[in-house]
Amino acid sequence: MSRKSSALILAAALALAGAGFVAPPAAQAAPQVSVGVGVGIGVAPPPPRFERAPPPRRGYAWAPGYWSWSPRLHRHVWVGGRWMRVHPGYHYMPARWQQGPRGHWHFSAGYWAR
Numbered sequence: 001m002s003r004k005s006s007a008l009i010l011a012a013a014l015a016l017a018g019a020g021f022v023a024p025p026a027a028q029a030a031p032q033v034s035v036g037v038g039v040g041i042g043v044a045p046p047p048p049r050f051e052r053a054p055p056p057r058r059g060y061a062w063a064p065g066y067w068s069w070s071p072r073l074h075r076h077v078w079v080g081g082r083w084m085r086v087h088p089g090y091h092y093m094p095a096r097w098q099q100g101p102r103g104h105w106h107f108s109a110g111y112w113a114r
Contacts, residue, residue, distance in 0.1 A: 040104045041069055045076050045097045053081065061086050063110055066095040087112050 045067035053062045060083040067076040084092055090112040097105050 040100065040106045042104055043069075043076070044099070044105055045069075049078055051081050054083075057083060059086055060084060061092045063092055064094050066110075067097065068095075069107065090114055 048067070049065060051065045053064070056062075063082050063084045065081040066079055068079045069075075070077045079095075093111050093113050095108065095110040097107050099105050
């Protein structure tokens with residue numbers, strides 16, 4: 001696979017996993033299914049920012065903010081927390097970065113799990 005193809009695939013994965021992705025209202029009514037798209041980079045994310053969670057809202061769960069990788073800017077950008085409609089029988093797993101065995105950092109987008 002060429003570098004250009006790899007870059008396009010990475011950009012597409014980030015576009016899907018990034019903060020700018022907004023599902024239409026009908027898609028938000030059902031729990032999101034984890035898609036298994038991952039991003040791996042060699043740059044560690046900065047420490048999480050302190051974000052004061054707003055007071056609880058009935059029927060909603062707070063999804064905390066996280067650092068997202070911007071291939072256009074070649075750096076991490078902060079994505080602020082947001083309210084997510086609760087799905088009975090599911091709990092929200094927030095977005096996270098994990099360091100792999102070879103030192104690369106891997107991003108997993110937030111999702112709803114049983």
